Amino acid sequence: MAVYTEVSDEDMDAFLAQYDIGHATSLKGIAEGVENSNYVLTTERGTFMLTLYEKRVDPRDLPFFLGLMDHLAARGIPCPTPIHGRDGQALRTLAGRPAAMTTFLQGLWPRRIETAHCGPVGEAMARFHLAADGFALRRPNALSVAGWRPLFDGSKAHAHEVQAGLTDELAGELDLFERDWPRDLPSGVIHADLFQDNVFFLDGKLSGIFDFYFACNDLLAYDVAICLNAWCFEPDKSFNVTKARALLAGYQRVRPLNDAERAALPLLARGAALRFLLTRLYDWLHTPPGAMVKRKDPLEYLARLRFHRGVGSASGYGL
Amino acid sequence: MAVYTEVSDEDMDAFLAQYDIGHATSLKGIAEGVENSNYVLTTERGTFMLTLYEKRVDPRDLPFFLGLMDHLAARGIPCPTPIHGRDGQALRTLAGRPAAMTTFLQGLWPRRIETAHCGPVGEAMARFHLAADGFALRRPNALSVAGWRPLFDGSKAHAHEVQAGLTDELAGELDLFERDWPRDLPSGVIHADLFQDNVFFLDGKLSGIFDFYFACNDLLAYDVAICLNAWCFEPDKSFNVTKARALLAGYQRVRPLNDAERAALPLLARGAALRFLLTRLYDWLHTPPGAMVKRKDPLEYLARLRFHRGVGSASGYGL
Numbered sequence: 001m002a003v004y005t006e007v008s009d010e011d012m013d014a015f016l017a018q019y020d021i022g023h024a025t026s027l028k029g030i031a032e033g034v035e036n037s038n039y040v041l042t043t044e045r046g047t048f049m050l051t052l053y054e055k056r057v058d059p060r061d062l063p064f065f066l067g068l069m070d071h072l073a074a075r076g077i078p079c080p081t082p083i084h085g086r087d088g089q090a091l092r093t094l095a096g097r098p099a100a101m102t103t104f105l106q107g108l109w110p111r112r113i114e115t116a117h118c119g120p121v122g123e124a125m126a127r128f129h130l131a132a133d134g135f136a137l138r139r140p141n142a143l144s145v146a147g148w149r150p151l152f153d154g155s156k157a158h159a160h161e162v163q164a165g166l167t168d169e170l171a172g173e174l175d176l177f178e179r180d181w182p183r184d185l186p187s188g189v190i191h192a193d194l195f196q197d198n199v200f201f202l203d204g205k206l207s208g209i210f211d212f213y214f215a216c217n218d219l220l221a222y223d224v225a226i227c228l229n230a231w232c233f234e235p236d237k238s239f240n241v242t243k244a245r246a247l248l249a250g251y252q253r254v255r256p257l258n259d260a261e262r263a264a265l266p267l268l269a270r271g272a273a274l275r276f277l278l279t280r281l282y283d284w285l286h287t288p289p290g291a292m293v294k295r296k297d298p299l300e301y302l303a304r305l306r307f308h309r310g311v312g313s314a315s316g317y318g319l
Numbered sequence: 320m321a322v323y324t325e326v327s328d329e330d331m332d333a334f335l336a337q338y339d340i341g342h343a344t345s346l347k348g349i350a351e352g353v354e355n356s357n358y359v360l361t362t363e364r365g366t367f368m369l370t371l372y373e374k375r376v377d378p379r380d381l382p383f384f385l386g387l388m389d390h391l392a393a394r395g396i397p398c399p400t401p402i403h404g405r406d407g408q409a410l411r412t413l414a415g416r417p418a419a420m421t422t423f424l425q426g427l428w429p430r431r432i433e434t435a436h437c438g439p440v441g442e443a444m445a446r447f448h449l450a451a452d453g454f455a456l457r458r459p460n461a462l463s464v465a466g467w468r469p470l471f472d473g474s475k476a477h478a479h480e481v482q483a484g485l486t487d488e489l490a491g492e493l494d495l496f497e498r499d500w501p502r503d504l505p506s507g508v509i510h511a512d513l514f515q516d517n518v519f520f521l522d523g524k525l526s527g528i529f530d531f532y533f534a535c536n537d538l539l540a541y542d543v544a545i546c547l548n549a550w551c552f553e554p555d556k557s558f559n560v561t562k563a564r565a566l567l568a569g570y571q572r573v574r575p576l577n578d579a580e581r582a583a584l585p586l587l588a589r590g591a592a593l594r595f596l597l598t599r600l601y602d603w604l605h606t607p608p609g610a611m612v613k614r615k616d617p618l619e620y621l622a623r624l625r626f627h628r629g630v631g632s633a634s635g636y637g638l
Contacts, residue, residue, distance in 0.1 A: 008431055009427065009429060025427075026425055026426065028347075028350075028351065030349050030350060031323055031347075031350045032348060040349075040359060104345075106345055107344070107345065108328065108343055108344075108345065111325055112328065
């Protein structure tokens with residue numbers, strides 16, 4: 001659930017005066033998104049999303065995120081496009097926080113994932129990877145292998161409270177990934193968080209992807225591996241190979257995986273499961289039970305990790 | 320902060336199929352409103368508010384609230400109007416909860432109250448009182464004098480933790496109101512919660528009033544007294560008589576208060592302060608500090624109560 005910064009009438013008027021989109025006729029704080037304050041803003045000229053970046057986002061990353069959206073939108077990716085002011089700037093300050101507006105994207109995110117969603121998601125991710133090529137800015141992935149041990153160190157003393165034996169199991173995984181993580185696969189800008197609530201569908205067609213606030217430079221196939229975790233497991237934690245096959249086929253219609261990427265897929269998917277397990281575990285152990293943030297169960301990702309550990313080759317994902 | 324019920328794609332489609340407003344093109348849970356799940360819903364035909372009533376609202380009250388909005392809108396009050404389905408019904412079930420749609424109201428609620436807001440608010444309240452006349456349903460006010468003692472009883476053991484001596488002070492107030500509360504003043508349907516976040520302005524003009532989920536039958540002047548508490552105190556708890564004068568003048572342009580109402584105003588305003596003090600105190604003492612709901616400071620209303628105790632006649636409010 002989101003944190004909200006209230007915007008005064010005067011601040012809003014002064015902010016909008018720097019754009020050519022008219023005056024506010026409605027402003028509603030929305031409940032989706034945990035990291036930032038998001039508003040649906042309507043003016044005489046249309047509907048926009050207004051985001052105030054709260055403290056979990058590093059302001060130094062904002063030119064990367066906003067520039068990426070500009071870059072992708074210009075290359076035909078259906079995503080929010082930053083609105084630029086008369087001075088050409090998309091990023092400015094509102095109510096003491098960095099703030100930006102984007103276009104409003106039509107569509108609804110699927111509350112229940114169907115196989116029919118997975119092909120278009122794979123395809124959209126591949127188009128994203130190709131379109132992002134040539135984007136000038138770089139942002140290393142703070143949540144890749146090098147970032148996992150600090151998360152583990154911050155959780156290991158209490159991990160056994162979540163599940164007996166978890167500390168040892170995670171330590172073994174970490175050792176493996178620090179040794180064997182692939183380094184020579186094709187890389188570029190990845191979304192890194194393409195979960196179901198970051199993809200819109202309209203009339204059964206994918207209408208947009210959004211929330212680029214984890215985007216970074218990393219292995220392209222690692223993004224695919226995150227997607228396998230995000231889209232291809234059922235609520236009972238079982239793996240749905242039909243969904244995986246659809247997702248990978250969709251991706252490969254646009255950008256075929258090379259042999260090294262295919263071979264690495266089980267390890268990458270296992271690593272992706274560990275990454276979400278570790279962040280959820282850290283939040284679980286460091287968030288008081290009654291806090292404003294809804295904690296997500298880390299064990300969902302332990303089940304995924306164990307599944308991937310048993311996958312011998314990409315054929316386990318229907319390839 | 321609001322609680323959210325997620326609506327599945329299938330449930331949403333089935334719900335909308337009962338109306339003539341097209342298919343959903345966007346659905347955003349909004350962060351305003353504590354009691355219910357509120358969504359901004361757009362379809363090919365326009366923008367609507369969708370509300371799922373959560374457990375703090377008694378479903379038996381919903382015909383009163385929705386019927387009142389229909390009644391008021393038909394009489395020209397700028398307020399959300401329930402959308403009726405092909406079967407004529409405005410209230411049905413969605414995701415296991417009572418649910419209704421209304422029109423989407425343009426405007427922004429004032430983040431900082433100015434004197435210029437107060438006249439229009441008084442006027443809108445008086446128009447509301449007159450327009451509600453003739454509404455067939457009745458709903459007693461559960462938060463009038465008879466409802467205050469149970470709140471007090473549920474808080475008195477710990478009230479001194481909030482402020483020393485508070486228990487005795489509140490007990491004295493309660494005794495007074497139970498003895499002296501006026502009974503013969505003009506009554507009708509009152510809004511009972513017309514705070515700044517329930518009033519929209521657009522281009523400096525009042526564009527709508529909403530959130531009728533405390534509306535009930537009670538003394539009309541008590542509604543005015545609530546408004547004095549809601550609109551005429553500064554953040555430092557001082558009373559702004561210029562705002563009060565504007566609010567009362569606005570009200571009386573449409574519906575002049577009679578002599579008995581004027582004479583009762585200090586007592587009614589003091590009672591209104593006690594009502595919000597008691598509900599805030601109860602919530603303060605019964606909500607864990609880290610819970611999902613932001614607690615409101617009860618002492619803001621102790622300061623108001625003490626102010627009204629010192630007001631000898633309606634002239635203290637600029638009348």
